[in-house]
Amino acid sequence: MDIKGRVWKFGKDVDTDQIIPARYLNTSDPGELAKHCMEDADPAFVTKMARGDLIVADKNFGCGSSREHAPIAIKAAGISAVIAKSFARIFYRNAFNMGLPILESPEAVEGISEGDEVEVEMASGRIHNRTTGQEYQAAPIPPFMQELIDAGGLMAYVKRKIG
Amino acid sequence: MSMTITEKILAAHASRKRVEPGELITARVDIALANDITAPIAIKKFRESGATRVFDKDFIALVPDHFAPNKDIESAQQCKLLRDFAREQDLTHYFEVGEMGVEHALLPEQGIVVPGDLVIGADSHTCTYGGLGAFSTGMGSTDLAAAFITGETWLKVPQSMMFIFKGKRNRWVGGKDLILHTIGDIGVDGALYRAMEFTGGVIEALPMEHRLTMANMAIEAGGKNGIIAPDAITEKYATGRARRKPVFYASDPDAAYCDVREYDCTGLQPQVAFPHLPENVHDVREAANISIDQVVVGSCTNGRLSDLREAAMVLRGHKVAPYVRMIVIPATQKIYRDAMKEGLLETFIEAGAAVSTPTCGPCLGGYMGILAQGERAVATTNRNFVGRMGHPESEVYLSNPAVAAASAVTGKITHPEEVV
Numbered sequence: 001m002d003i004k005g006r007v008w009k010f011g012k013d014v015d016t017d018q019i020i021p022a023r024y025l026n027t028s029d030p031g032e033l034a035k036h037c038m039e040d041a042d043p044a045f046v047t048k049m050a051r052g053d054l055i056v057a058d059k060n061f062g063c064g065s066s067r068e069h070a071p072i073a074i075k076a077a078g079i080s081a082v083i084a085k086s087f088a089r090i091f092y093r094n095a096f097n098m099g100l101p102i103l104e105s106p107e108a109v110e111g112i113s114e115g116d117e118v119e120v121e122m123a124s125g126r127i128h129n130r131t132t133g134q135e136y137q138a139a140p141i142p143p144f145m146q147e148l149i150d151a152g153g154l155m156a157y158v159k160r161k162i163g
Numbered sequence: 164m165s166m167t168i169t170e171k172i173l174a175a176h177a178s179r180k181r182v183e184p185g186e187l188i189t190a191r192v193d194i195a196l197a198n199d200i201t202a203p204i205a206i207k208k209f210r211e212s213g214a215t216r217v218f219d220k221d222f223i224a225l226v227p228d229h230f231a232p233n234k235d236i237e238s239a240q241q242c243k244l245l246r247d248f249a250r251e252q253d254l255t256h257y258f259e260v261g262e263m264g265v266e267h268a269l270l271p272e273q274g275i276v277v278p279g280d281l282v283i284g285a286d287s288h289t290c291t292y293g294g295l296g297a298f299s300t301g302m303g304s305t306d307l308a309a310a311f312i313t314g315e316t317w318l319k320v321p322q323s324m325m326f327i328f329k330g331k332r333n334r335w336v337g338g339k340d341l342i343l344h345t346i347g348d349i350g351v352d353g354a355l356y357r358a359m360e361f362t363g364g365v366i367e368a369l370p371m372e373h374r375l376t377m378a379n380m381a382i383e384a385g386g387k388n389g390i391i392a393p394d395a396i397t398e399k400y401a402t403g404r405a406r407r408k409p410v411f412y413a414s415d416p417d418a419a420y421c422d423v424r425e426y427d428c429t430g431l432q433p434q435v436a437f438p439h440l441p442e443n444v445h446d447v448r449e450a451a452n453i454s455i456d457q458v459v460v461g462s463c464t465n466g467r468l469s470d471l472r473e474a475a476m477v478l479r480g481h482k483v484a485p486y487v488r489m490i491v492i493p494a495t496q497k498i499y500r501d502a503m504k505e506g507l508l509e510t511f512i513e514a515g516a517a518v519s520t521p522t523c524g525p526c527l528g529g530y531m532g533i534l535a536q537g538e539r540a541v542a543t544t545n546r547n548f549v550g551r552m553g554h555p556e557s558e559v560y561l562s563n564p565a566v567a568a569a570s571a572v573t574g575k576i577t578h579p580e581e582v583v
Contacts, residue, residue, distance in 0.1 A: 013351055013352070013440060015546075015548045015549075017527075017528075017546070017548040017549065017550055017551050018548065018549055018550070021528065021550050021555075022200075022527040022528045022529060022551075023528050023529070025200050025229075025230075025527075025529075026230055026234070026235060026237035026238045026241065027237050027241075028203050028204045028207070028241075039555075040549050040550040040555045041549075043555075059352060060351060060352040060355065060385065063351055063352065063385060064287065064382075064546060064548060065286075065287050065527075066201065066284075066285055066286055066287040066289075066301040066302060066303055067200065067201065067303075068201070068204055068285075068303040068304045068305060069200075069204075086352065086355065088352070088355070088385060089355060089356050089385065089387055090287055090301050090302060090303060093302060093303060093306065094302075094303035094305070094306075097303055097305035097306060098303075098305070142187070142319075144187045144317065153305075154305055154306065154309050155208055155211065155212050155305060155308065155309060158212065158309045158312055158313060159212055159213065161313070162312065162313065
């Protein structure tokens with residue numbers, strides 16, 4: 001799966017309340033959640049972004065709540081991948097379960113600016129900044145998580161396991 | 164070979180002699196928890212998988228507490244999904260409005276979670292049960308759906324950090340202040356992917372409800388779990404309420420820690436986390452003269468009986484300041500009734516505070532005390548993120564219940580000793 005789009009940059013410790021405020025959690029409908037994606041970090045975000053764009057953020061992206069609504073909102077809004085220096089633990093796990101591509105690369109975060117055109121090869125974890133010509137290598141995905149991805153996500157993996 | 168308490172509980176649930184940090188294991192789950200925000204997605208995933216029966220009707224706990232009693236039609240629909248699923252699957256631990264409470268106060272109180280357990284919950288504050296000496300951690304709804312089917316979950320064994328609390332705890336300093344002080348030291352990702360083990364003389368003497376408060380906020384430092392070794396205090400708490408046999412684990416003296424930190428509690432004052440991160444921690448005296456519009460006492464962090472006692476003690480004989488709203492939310496029905504019997508609710512009402520039925524409500528900006536633009540609250544809750552309690556331009560200061568009550572009296576952030 002290859003990913004290509006324009007970058008929107010965010011700072012450190014972007015919490016799940018900024019990604020999808022709790023006032024919208026009376027539904028789990030992806031389309032509804034997508035309308036409020038990143039609203040408390042940037043109220044105009046969903047009107048500015050285009051399908052396929054990427055989020056690039058500093059450390060500890062997705063800290064706070066366990067709400068799966070956060071990666072659902074990002075994915076349903078059309079964001080193709082999130083690159084961060086690090087991810088909060090539960091968000092990282094949820095993103096995998098949701099099939100939202102996420103990559104850890106402090107160098108890429110430092111080297112990419114808002115508005116840059118970036119391309120990602122998910123299989124290799126290579127990140128290409130088309131605007132500057134720079135290339136970065138994301139941290140490898142843990143083997144067990146790769147197995148989950150190959151199986152089509154956690155639920156498909158569980159189904160296969162229980163036969 | 165030596166292990167930490169976290170490693171021992173994980174090894175036991177993976178039917179292994181030992182486990183090491185970094186290893187991936189499949190572990191048996193004792194209790195799997197979800198609420199009215201997270202269970203609807205878990206139930207949907209469960210159905211999509213083609214599964215028809217849950218692994219065990221006794222090991223799932225469904226608690227409608229976030230937007231319950233139903234705050235609007237959409238919330239009512241979500242709560243109905245839980246109710247219908249609980250009825251269909253004949254779940255033992257479903258709590259209807261009237262019996263329910265804030266999940267992480269309710270499950271220990273009811274003896275559903277016991278020392279030595281492995282608990283996963285689709286709620287980040289599931290780490291609360293570490294106060295009992297259990298391994299517990301928050302996950303997403305899909306992970307819960309998988310556990311509903313298999314009774315198991317996959318986990319990466321975390322490295323452990325040790326926090327040693329020495330010295331003497333001041334009168335107005337409790338578990339909330341100890342954990343805020345810790346988060347202030349290491350930051351909101353200072354324990355990312357790690358176990359936080361709390362120990363030392365101060366912890367050994369710390370009452371159970373304060374221990375639960377400390378473990379509750381491990382997630383606010385990014386921790387996978389917070390844990391305190393069970394002891395005589397744990398045994399006393401578990402006696403008469405534990406519905407399964409507790410198992411007491413303890414770290415070996417030569418177990419390995421990736422970090423060891425010592426805090427001298429002598430002289431430590433109540434702590435306040437300023438907006439908009441729980442790591443922005445200050446001594447309460449540095450917050451003097453910050454005026455407030457609202458005070459909330461409640462939540463899975465500080466809504467237990469001893470928290471209400473502390474708030475009532477400060478409030479007794481005083482009135483809530485003009486133009487300040489004080490909202491008190493006992494975390495469970497039992498706490499509500501005990502507080503009524505002790506006369507605490509009367510103290511709150513006499514002082515001009517509103518007392519609510521149990522709910523998470525305002526803690527996550529749901530309802531029952533939402534902030535307007537530019538308003539400021541002192542809350543005994545756990546997060547002060549942007550927009551957490553209402554308008555994106557409102558502010559939340561986190562404190563212990565005594566500071567919250569004292570602040571309600573004066574209308575600005577106040578050390579309790581100035582009021583009592």
